[in-house]
Amino acid sequence: MASLTYQLLSVTLALCAVHLISGYSFRNCIEDPYPYGQSFKCILRKESNLSAVIGDLPQTAVNLTITINPVWHIPSMSFVNVTNLEYLRLDHNYLRKIDPFAFQNLTRLKSLNVSSNNISQLNPYVFKDLHNLTYLSLTNNSLKQLPVGIFSTLLNLDTLIMRQNFLTNFSGIAESVSHLPKLRVLDLCFNNLTNLKHSNASLPKSLTTLYICRNNLLTLGCHQSFLGFIQLLDLSYNPRLPTMAFQGVDLSHINYLRLRSTSVKVVEFLNISNVNAGSVDFSGMGLKNDTLLTELCTSLKGKVKSIKRMGLSNNGIKNLTNYALQYCPTITGSLDLSRNNLKSTGCFKFLDKHTQIKSLNAEHNHITSLQSCKTENMVYLNHLEELSYRYNRILSVNAYAFSHTPNIKTLKLNINTISFLHRKALKGLKSLEMLRLDNNLLTDLFNDTFEDNVNLQTLNLRNNRIAVIFNGTFLSLRNLTTLDLGGNKITHFEQSGLDGLTSLSKFYLDGNNLKEIDTSLYRVFQDTLTVLDLKSNQIYFLHKVTSSPFMNLSKLSDLKLDGQRPHGLSVLPQNFFRGLHSLKSLYLANNNIYYLAPDAFDDLTNLTFLSLESCCVGVAQLQPGIFKNLRNLNILSMENMGIQTFSKEVFGNLTKLHKLQLNRNVMQSIHFEILDSLPELHYLDIRNTPLSCTCKNHLLQNWTLHNRRVQVVYLYNMKCPDDNQHNFYNFKTNVCYIDLGEYLFLSTAIVIFLFTVTPLLYVKLYWKMKYNYYVFRSWFSDQWRRLREQEENCKYDAFISYNTSDEQWVIEQLMPNLEGNGSSFKLCLHHRDFELGRDIVDNIVSAVYSSRKTICVVSRNFLTSEWCSLEIQLASYRLFDEHRDVLLLVFLEPISERQLSSYHRMRKVMLKKTYLQWPGSDCTNPTQAQELFWNQLRRAMRTGSRFETEQNCSEGREKEGRTEHVDARTSDENYYLLP
Template sequence: MGDHLELLFGVVLMAIPVFGISSCSFDRGIALYRFCNLTTVPQVPNSTERLLLSFNYIRTVTSTSFPFLEQLQLLELGTQFTPFTIDKEAFRNLPNLRILDLGKSQIHFLHPDAFQGLPHLFELRLFFCGLSDAVVKDGYFRNLESLTRLDLSKNRIRSLHLHPSFRELNSLKSIDFSFNQISVVCEDELKPLQGKTLSFFSLATNNLYSRVSVDWGKCMNPFRNISLETLDVSDNGWTVDITENFSNAISGSQIFSLVLDHHIMGSGFGFHNIKNPDQNTFAGLARSSLVRLDLSHGFIFSLNFRLFETLKELKLLNLAHNKINKIVEGAFYGLDSLQVLNLSYNLLGELYNSNFNGLPKVRYIDLQNNHIGIIQDQTFKLLENLYTLDLRDNALKTIYFIPSIPNIFLGGNKLVTLPNINLTSDFIQLSENRLENLADLYFLLQVPHLQILILNQNRLSSCSQRHTPAQNLSLEQLFLGENMLQLAWETGFCWDIFKGLSHLQVLFLNSNYLNFLPPGVFSDLIALRELYLGSNRLMVLSPGDLPANLKILDVSRNQLLSPDPSLFASLSAVDITNNNFFCECELSAFINWLNQTNVTLLGSPKDIYCMLPEAVSGVSLYSVSMEGCDEEEALQSLKFSLFVFFTVMLMLFLMTVLIVTKFRGFCFLCYKRAQRLVFKDHRQGLEADTYKYDAYLCFSSKDFEWVQNALLKCLDVQYSDQNRFSLCFEERDFVPGENHIINIQDAIWSSRKIVCLVSRHFLQDGWCLEAFSYAQGRCLSDLNSVLIMVVVGSLSQYQLMKHQPIRGFMQNRQYLRWPEDLQDVDWFLNKLSQQILKKEKEKKRDNSVALQTVTTNS
């Protein structure tokens, strides 16, 4: 425990910031002299605790260079810009020094007694100093009884014949020999370390055993009687044979963690000249009590049969960043204790039921960034202790194989829809997929025990029917940012998506193109504390839109003009930056609130500015003046009197307008009923002529169900005796087997009028566009307008004008638009009936007879 505290103390000393202290000065125990062009050690106060002298030109340090600094704990002398000499007992006046940093200085001369007189030194940094073998052979570290960490990396050490004094370093825990030139390490070289337990020993990046032939019979076990928590022998160019020989040589040595990353084991993709590891490669580690093995960043292509069977105590296996494409059945047999398996960043394409057999205790499997597109349904279901499965950034199109586990990561795949499977999870991540239908969201909200659901960066935009809201009492965080909920909500469906989420605390709805919030959409979110609505198109927020207990609100990057300050009164923090504030008198109350509120305003104040009017565009709301708005308040009493007067005078008129506007559909029905009574229900008859049909309805077959319910049942005589028109349409009246063009021509020339129902499906149907062109041809032939165009759905002018036949019609004619409000449908059908009944005049007078466009606000 004491050793760990010493290490922690060293880290804390280096982590304490020195910002705020000017260079070449002393402040609160810190002497900062970096980049001060010093050639000698400066005189500093006796109370100095940290002395930072790196990046200077100090050439020599002797026993008299430092004054007596009893409280000094950290000395930084690294990175001198000139060759460096350290003389005998150079640091003897620093009796309580804990950390000595000489790294990245070219030490020209280092006296063997340079570090004498430092009984409390626990960390010595000598990396990148150009030191040779002598530093470990000649007893430079004698009497450093507290030394815990020794960094000798990036030097020129070729041999590790340690001086016997290493045996006396009872506190030594960490030694770093990485990035040297050590080609061989044998048993006799590390004898002074026998009997010790080291937390870290690194021989990485030395070309160890890879450039020379080793007689292991003579070299024997370099780590005999040495216990190592972590042994790092990575990046030494080890093949399968070298790894096998080394494993056999160190057999019996206690090694808790072995780091073998950046190796060259494995054939890689498309090669066969280098072996993949086999059953014998790690057999020598059977008695080492190995718990962690890192084999990442290599070229392993195939995990062969019983590859790790001797590693009975292994708990973590890292195989990331290899070229693994094949897992042989039984590859993991013997790993009875394994808990973490990392197979990320490999070349796996398919997973089979037998791939993970032999892993009874595995809890975490990382398979992200492979090419997995197919997984058999039983692949993970027998892993009873599996807690987390990470399948991000693969090519999955379905998830039938997913077991009920607490944490599931499936982001960055190709999921278009979710199957109806039994699923129980605490955390589900599905961001960056291709989910469109909100039915999948309703399904996920019903997953038992779900606490966090992440669906960012999908395509949620469709809601074609009503769903049963979830009663999820466990969900706490829901991420729906960067979707297209506006398209779903503007259909009038799925406004109840958040019903029953009474424990939800955090909700992200940013970047969803929202220009309105459905009434009561957040009414059930009684526990919601954080709501993120940034980067939408909201222009207005009403007091009833937000949950009562909300504390943090983000409405940045919207289009708010004059927000009501009472909306934010109960919040603790709000982000209102980058909105379209309209800086007129209506905003004065908000500006006054802005300057007086105790609510924390997130974001930069410079991003709260006026957008309109142009005179103050870009001016901060903190700087804009509302002078003159008081005069308007003085007129309020007069305005109120006038308001009362005109209110009384116009009450009847306003009520009439309100009734007609609100209940225009009902009023229209009453009008038609009265008309039939007055005229004794005489229907307007059709003039006798040579036409077989009153009208030909041209529409996409994908719209048939809607056309049948909306038009045919209300107009066609074969659907009801109450209807007046004999209509022609493809599904019923076209001659089976006849050429489709001939059917279209017959329908057009046999009908008094042609009604084209232009929808999204119509624009994608070549036959429909062809029929539209033929109808225009008849218009030219008859010199009258027999074509009636009805636009169905939210098609823009641009989408319509992209098609040549429709563009030509729209440039000379007006068209009808199907109403979005249901109460306008009867009025519209009456209008359409009049157009069908209307007797067309000749072309020369056609310009005076135009169809009146029916908008959604009619």
Template sequence: MGECKMFVLLTLLTLSWGWWVSPHPKPKCDRCNENFVCDCSSSNLQEVPAISTRSVISLDLSFNEIKTIEQDDFSEYNNLQVLILRGNMISSITEQGFSTLRKLEVLDLSDNHLNDLSDIWFKSLSSLHHLNLLGNEYETVGGKPLFRSMTQLSTLMVGNQFLASVSENSFIGLYHLQSFVFHGSNLRSYQPGSFSQINSIDEVTVSIAGPFQTNTSLTTDILRDLSRPETRIIVSDLKISRQELTPFQVIFQKGVKNILLRNLSCSFDTVLTLYGLTQHSLLTSIGLEDCEFYGEPNITIHFPVLDFVDEFYVRNVKLDQFYMFPAFHEINPLLKVLMRLKRVSLIESNVFAMPHVTTLLLTHLEYMDLSKNQFTDLTLREALCDGQIFLCLHSIKVFNISSNYLKSFDTLSHLFKGMEKLAALDVSLNVFRTMPKVCAWPQSLRFLNLSSCQLREVTSCLPKSLHILDLSYNDLMVFEQNITDLTELHLSGNRFKTLPEGKHFDHLEVLYIKSNPFIFLSQNQIRNFGDLKILEAGTDTYVCSCEFVNFFKYELGHLVSLKDSRQTYICSSPFALRGTKVSDAQLSVFECHAAVSFSALCVFVLVVVIGAMVMCHKLHVVWYLRMTWAWLQAKRRPVAREDQVCYDAFVSYSENDAEWVEELLVPELEGAQPPFRLCLHKRDFLPGGWIADSIMAAMEKSHRILFIVTQHFVQSDWCRLELEYSHFRLFDAGILILLEPIPDSTIPTRFCKLRKVMNSRTYLEWPEEDNERPRFWQSLKDTLQMA
């Protein structure tokens, strides 16, 4: 018994081990489009799946549950250029995990559980441009040059909340980065000179909130190594006081020209103190983004005069006590700064008014962005000096007042008509709905954005000097304004059912008109534009006629270049093609050539009908139908009782043979002893009845049927009817009398039983010799007596 248990145990262990070591199939992902872009994100995958195509170029595996990267996971995808592994549980990567991805350009490993970084992972990634390592669990960066092999790297994102140290050799080999992002909110050790090994950087984003508050020297070392005159510095995620601003001094001392403070929370006094540190700096651009300021400002703080600042950028800034904030023109040290500014952006900051006194100081302003605020027609009048541009903003070239609360288009043109240098105006996402018939605009205006303004129509109020006009996402159905210099027109998202008349646009080169209820496009419409080179007209409402489908597939590409994908052109009709891409639509010959096809069909049907009629005539189909009808009638008629049979014979004959019947047959049979009673249609049929019914009734009441067969009999319609009706009882009741020889060729083939009777010689033949006739009559009488 013990041996048996041991055997069972060994067997189970063997099967379990076989199951454990046997390769299990990988999960599959087939969510790939025709451009070899595969989206396998958020699919609860626990390992890298098998992709449906080896030619995949972009693979998104983000937000799954992948824990490891094995050596063979990507070995088959040699063409892969983009790999997104963000938001998984990756804690280990084999040394050769990415070794086959020599064409990879983008690698995102952010928000995983990597607790160490290895330079061997990146050794084969010589084509990599973008690398994101944020949000992992590694505590150090350094020891070995991690990125030396990635000679084309332009974007590097490093750091996490667990990062504690950065060593000197980490960034050797990085020659030029367009963007460098470093997160070290809990960094405790930084070896000076580590970041300075990156030869040049266009933009740096640094988030080191913890060191700012606890380790001033470490923060200063980091900012010193990252600050260069050609580098834009973005300092992010700070909550600081006036006492923690010392590290900023190194930024200004190193000659940084462009600085942006993002997600900053501090008092007004802290900001003003920071501004005071900029004295003798070379700053040209100052920006605040997603910031929150609290407290009452102390305007007695010393403000330096910045000789080089020409750009001021503010986005989504919240003022806790905005009503306590003084106007800029009331701060005397800022007056000269305002007069030097060339670019001002106050975006998404709930700005609802700007005193014209402030605007008057902006004498050199060329660019102004007031988008996503709360300006109204009244407050904009105040800001723009009620249209007296000779007082303010006379140097402005670009003005953006989109997404505010403007309603009067007439006020708009009045305020801007005197801006003689204005080249671009964006008033999109306001609510105009209508516009006046006539307006005045500066002749310098080349770009006008009126998208999403709920316009129902446009008038000649539009500037005639425009080169680019954006009227997308309004409520327009027609556009007939003649703007001769227009080169680019945006009409997407309206209610156009066809293209505008090309004759109004002599120089138009680019037309965006997608997401409209189009019916079709034609060659003539495109050619009418003359200079049109780029078209974007994708929508799902096309009537896929044969003309349009053929034009789209074979001609449109030769006339213009489609800016959007051909996959966005979708059929809405006919019903069978609804939802089908126009490039995949297939129409039958009948749909494409309806008139010709209908004519051909009619001719075919006519030929078939004529052929059928000929075949029916040749095959005597009508006769067979009549035969069937006679058979049905015979079946339906009740069989005559014996007491109802009152004739010895019914005589069926042609009218042309009546003389023989009346002068010879009738006297001979009715004058016999005993006499035979004959039924003749001329004598015995009741007048007024249907002759076919009379014939069938007479046959039913007769013991025999005498068929007087001659050439006239065969040609007679009524004789044929009588023969047809009696066809079913011909052998029992029918007696054939041939008055003249009838060749077989003259008897219709459909009279098969008549032919059979004649071929078997079971008929009586009228003799030509007089001495033979008594025998004929006797034979006939004997046959009748047998009934």
């Protein structure tokens, strides 16, 4: 109980640890792409803990394969997280212990394979919950006996395989399966059974197939009716099993019985047994000469009139005379003469009494030649449809070798050493549908070799030594659909070499010496060809091709061009695949391509599979848009291409991509947004890619761990390239982490604040900020100190700020009245006193602070001037900030309040300072008014006290000035030029 509690706790902890990670990747398994979430393979992993292997699999798993792993123990309740399993493979591991209730809750399981392990014993309750199990394999373990009741709950079991164990007690086996009402197949081959003795148990009536081959049976020892329902019984390779073991045993239902390599004497057996003689396979029963065969045939003839299947293989027969099978019942079905020592079959004259035969197997003999059979007194096997001479030593096939079998449909001459095939060897075979001549030494085919084979559909000539296809070779094969010429030495086709193949659908030319793609391909196969295999030829390109060799292959769906020898395709020309609108699969792997044209795949709009593994030289520079038309692509394999960057410009259009293999490339980072933009992506393999464990991949790491759509193959085994002690999925990202929500909130708040405050600051503080900037710049250049010194010992009495349009008034009126006529004022005028070569703003700042007063000559033009505005701004700052009476306003012309409303800085000055209005010529007494104007201006310049004047033009006296608030906003226009 404590042990069970510990195991449950271990499983729970493992599951909890796994569920901390919520992504779609699995630690030790790979999910098959189709159907999603149902089939998983956990192969060649280094994990010995089963819970760690499958703990992160989803509940939807239906098919699970766990093979070639160091798993040695299956604890109880190991599969609680995958209770929907229907097919489970646990073969080829190191299993030696399976706990009770190991398969608990797997009530839907139909197939369980635990073969090729080290299991020596099983708990009686190990299969307790497998009520729907139909297939169970315990092959190749170390079982010596079965516990009582081990299969008691497997009421739906159909097939039970326990071969290659050490079982010795057949009675226990019979007891364990006796109650299985649906058991149909029981395989006990390769055990240590010595007999079939049993207690009161009987085999289930449903059992029809029983294999007990390769045991140590000395007798059967079973009850008379024990095998009464068996239809197929294999007792072969029990060398000490005697004939008398069958006496009294009911074999009446047997329709196939194998007794190969036993001590059973066939004739004696037939005499003492109630087996149907036509159901016995006589292979391997020592019938090596005519005498023994004649004896067998005589015995058979007394029991049956005809035999459907006559098995005589593995008997050591060297020769069959014309009388060897003369006394046998008529053979109406098949005759198996394979694995004997026959050197010739003649022209089948030994079958003159068996012309109804339909199938003849003469494989694995020592036949060296097929002779001509166009002679008188020929035995014609007009019903023969299948003839096989595979695995012989045939060197030559002579003319009319098959004229006595004119109606065969399948002829197998493959895996011989045929170097000579006579032009007329296949003459007369007008019904032939499949011909296999592969794996021979043929060098030439002639225009009349196949002239009679008008109904041939499949022709296999693979792995011969054919170099050239001559004109008219296939001219008669108008019904041929499959032609395999792979593995030859073909360098070219003559002009009419492929003529006649008007129905060809599948054409295999891989492993030849073709240096170019023959134009006859698209001339002959315009509307028929669906598969074209050109793998491992010598095709290469060094420049563009003028037209596509596939232009007219409108139905081609599968094209293989991978592995061109010795250096690959080199260049994939533009328009190379033009016209292949129906192509579904394209193989270009291992081709050392150094240039992929950007429009190479433009015509392949229906492509679903593209293989580019190791196709390029060094680093692959994929052009943007190279896959732009592959919107139906489902699988893209780009393993070991040297890809450095994974960009949206290259991969962005693959909207139906399901499976992407990028393993063994050189990318150091991948933008997860690109992967996220592939809506159908479900399988991503980036193993053995040096993704750096740095901040540039922290978003990718987060995506791989939390996406619920894309399986990243073996994510948790990916190591950091610069530190094999750490994994990519958990490298530290603390320094990279940014709270995106907080970041967006702060960014939004700051942007909104700036959009709100900036206009206000612009309106209120623009000039003050500009002024402070220039003051700071002056201070930084030691200008500020000099300005202060000049202020204490002012160089000028007044700085005159005016617009150039008012320059005439300044020169003709202002200067004579303030610097002449007895006045001693010294004025600063920009056209006269500004320092040449100096920055204008520095000159203005220096003028303001080097003068006791600043006189602003205000006109409409003055108001629109940016630089005049700057001058009055500087003077007003000095006025307001330093409380010095430094600013005088002189209005040259009347300006309405509406016009001044935009200049709040001037209006603010006018609220604190009285201004002077220049009396124009329209006054009643302009001379007197102007004299009064100049006296008041001079008095204002001499003093710092406040005064108020008002110029009344009609009365010739100064009128009280209006105070109007002026906006500080200024125009960027009307900047005056220095002379």
